[in-house]
Amino acid sequence: MVLAEATYDVPRTAVITAARPRLGDAERAALVSRIKRLLDERDAALVAHYYVDSSLQQIAEETGGCVADSLEMARFGKEHSASTLVVAGVRFMGETAKILSPEKRVLMPTLEAECSLDLGCPADAFRKFREQYPEHTVVVYSNTSVAVKALADYVVTSSIAVPLVEHLRDQGKKILWAPDRHLGDYIRRETGADMVLWDGSCVVHDEFRSRELEKLCNAHPAAAVLVHPESPREVILQADVVGSTSQLIAAVRERPESEFIVATDNRIFYKMQQAAPGKRLIEAPTGGHSATCHSCAHCPWMAMNDLSSLADTLEHCTHEIFVDDAERVKALTATQRMLDFAAAHRRRVVGDA
Template structure:
């Protein structure tokens, strides 16, 4: 019997890759799907930390990343030894880590969060009287501190894609719109961008905002996130004027170079059993990383729609 191959693709991959997938989604959706997939082989068209998460949640499956170079700046900007020392300097704090992190990083965490459930989980911890440190995304942590009055110490890494969005370029773009304009933004963006957004939320959250939009059809909707999601937004609402937010004057061209390594040829090769196999994690590493992930998944399934 041939092995059952399941292909997962993140919203930030190219449209042709999404059309090859059995499931397209954001980090939380794909994490849940990977955990429950009855698959012999999981091909993860995304980046390495996502494939690692799939392996941690479904260790019996063979997980393949189409291109070995598909990493993330939040991972490459985080030195694990320095992270461990930072965590140990806050012994009475709960360490909450964004899912955009390596398996080693997750193993040093108490909770894992996604951009969809981070608000709820951190609010839950504060309601329990806990103190929190947050890693690795500095921009997301800064927004949470600003929005809710937290005082979380933050790690210093950023997403190199979202960090390029800036207030000056947005001001110029808004000035060039004669009618109504909106901004929706991912919380990995810098705080000045998020402060002027009409909606801040996860990739799926922004997509749902677009799907449910009932305002003027002539309005311009600027989208401050990776350009891959524009495909899904245009598919859902071809009647809307959706434009990627600029990163500098005149430029609407912000793509994740690591996501775009997932080419048709690379995904096809992975489906045939080639590519980068996630077989380097030890059982001890996976056990340590799985605990905070499963804590998040249990919370999300109970509390987060």
């Protein structure tokens, strides 16, 4: 394994706009009603990530939208008939929707919701890094800008990264991976692929600590440990299940344990509780002597998506995503390869079942 020699400073906390006053029940109900009306009037579908506030996830469910991981968000937005997509998540998710659906208007509750992985992999620096490895196949995580995706051979999400890299390994390919080093290291260990890794990390998952997790496991010995692969290796090694957000939700539903310690953004609990309402969910620790709790298990940028900002966006059609068309075309090639591979992989898995 080789890490990029240069590292790039990323703010450890997001610059968050002033917090809005807490909504009362009547005000919340009025906003929800207004949002539903505007979604219908704008011919818009709400596509929400598992990490945004549960109120937004609920609206997406109730209006025929989508609550999903980034792979399914991309697929849903492309296939839906709505002329406008409203993406509740972080900027790269809105950009991905625009890559796949250039004819559609793509709005977001805020354009200030960034991602530490995206910010930590600037396109110019990544281009120079890529030039050092001209024989490598470039695979980038979806948590990157359009400009970085335009430099890639494949885009992947965490749910499809391991089988895709296995496929490339079997073809004798060497892999240049960006930007999350923990996910890249996990993929390398799972596949045995020859990989060069960019040195990036997620502001949420990088904060989980093995020492505190071990203490929590000792206090709950019957609990299964679920870990997202953006977490540090020492945390991953303690897991009963390592997987994407959708895979972790499936584990809560399908596994026999009644308790689960969950090492990912805590807003995923909304869908986990729906999947298995009788089971107990416990947050993995981001505090303690060996942790600093920069994020406290919730992405501060995801938290910028709220009912008020969603209603304002729909009312005024603001916060629209635009991308450079030349970059979009290049990024589309790598992104479409992911979708095509995911569809073929799904058919193989179902056929083997």
